Amino acid sequence: MKNLATVDNTLQSWPQVILNSYGTPPIELVSGKGATVSDDQGNVYIDLLAGIAVNVLGHAHPAIIEAVSSQISQLGHVSNLFASRPVVEVAAELIQRFSLNDAHLAADTRVFFCNSGAEANEAAFKIARLTGRGRILAAVDGFHGRTMGALALTGQPDKREPFAPMVQGVEFYPYGDLDYLQKLVATNPNDVAAIILEPIQGETGVIPAPEGFLTGVRELCTANGILMIVDEVQTGIGRTGNFFAHQHEGIIPDVVTMAKGLGGGLPIGACLATGKAAELMTPGKHGTTFGGNPVACAAARAVLSIVDDEFCTDVNRKGAQFTEALLKLDGVTEVRGRGLMLGVVLDKPVAKQAVAEGLKHGVILNAPADNIIRLTPPLVISEDEIADAVKAIADTLAALS
Incomplete structure (x- = not known):
């Protein structure tokens, strides 16, 4: 069997082999479990993007693996x-x-x-x-x-x-x-x-x-x-x-x-x-x-x-918890959306900087606009993870202020 191509460094090799549709990503992810992911350096992040609203059951969910x-x-x-x-x-x-x-x-x-x-x-x-x-x-x-x-x-x-x-x-x-x-x-x-x-x-x-x-x-x-x-x-x-x-x-x-x-x-x-x-x-x-x-x-x-009716009811509950906590943060003027699809409106156009800064505080964020952080976490995210994520967002915004 032919040996497949290997690379020494994923991020360095990325622009050499991948069409430049996205730019080079900031980190390399290697594993995930539930609402968290880990990079190649061993850093762990709460995933508040979920592959852009894709991983509704989080990472490595046993039901999907088995199926x-x-x-x-x-x-x-x-x-x-x-x-x-x-x-x-x-x-x-x-x-x-x-x-x-x-x-x-x-x-x-x-x-x-x-x-x-x-x-x-x-x-x-x-x-x-x-x-x-x-x-x-x-x-x-x-x-x-x-x-x-x-x-x-x-x-x-x-x-x-x-x-x-x-x-x-x-x-x-x-x-x-x-x-x-x-x-x-x-x-x-x-x-x-x-x-x-x-x-x-x-x-x-x-x-x-x-x-x-x-x-x-x-x-x-x-x-x-x-x-x-x-x-x-x-x-x-x-x-x-x-x-x-x-x-x-x-x-x-x-x-x-x-x-x-x-x-x-x-x-x-x-x-x-x-x-x-x-x-x-x-x-x-x-x-x-x-x-x-x-x-x-x-x-x-x-x-x-x-994802049945009871599950969806829980999504609403988690969304309300997330929203209530986010509205208390300095720099947040509004939280809009429904369930666990939330847009955090900032009082300054620093959302894109917040995405980069958030990685330093262990959280994956997304910025669809200059003053908006979009949150679409796995729907299985826990109450404790929501609380930890809010703290990480607070630390991120504080660092940018």
Whole structure:
């Protein structure tokens, strides 16, 4: 057997072999357990990012290890030319969670599996196109992925402009402005295929939709035969204290996209469509080689077996504990979000410095904006770890002051 390539120093070798999409990371992580990770120097950190809201059950969760190990020893990959039980079981469970046990809604809902949030949104984009209508309305500052279709839906010009021209037909509305959206639809309501939104905009600073906005969009879509697409890539799988964030308002979208936390660390995305939206995709219209991979679905099944209603209630409790403690810190003016998806608003534009400084105090942070620290920890984080994390954040901010 051929000897594989080895490197003496991971961080030094990184820029020599990895395309410069991210820059060189500050540390090398080598192991994790629950809500903590360790680097190659033996330093331990409380992980408040969880791979950007991915590791909902933390690191090395025994249920995921067992599920993946068992499945890969039996059947690893079959493509979508053949069926496998884990795929059908995960789809059935997602439909049940989406429909809230409404038998009629469940019977009208179908799932498309893929590998990422961007791919899930590409599938949703295609479903919208299949309506025969030409316009899709997306939110300013929204983020839906970096593939060309998902990027066209992303309301951040700095991300789109280097890759122009974009896919045509997308128009943008101010997030949360229902009046503006109604006027935009009214210009030609019969040509609007879909309205897409995130219940909480994560990449621009954890900005929740105003109360009642999702309900207003649902009513607007219903009145005009428009598909309502809700991007739950970051907010889904219990992150906000409900399995789906749109369930806080009690609405039913036509299409829901998800990924991140679904596989608990393994790459899997899904696009759910219900009613007429579920009938638009037909054989040959879309596909993906790895989507619905039995191993990724085994991981998702393990996640879904744990993230139940009681688990989500606990997420809300932990989120409230986190929020209350953070609001007491010097330099923090506001904490927004839901559950364990929180945006810590600072009184100075030092969030990016806080990310670097936080490593010195044993905490992994993220800064989507100059004055915002985003916290998306593993949903299994303990009360003691939350208390330790708050102290680390306090020490971090004190060091920057």
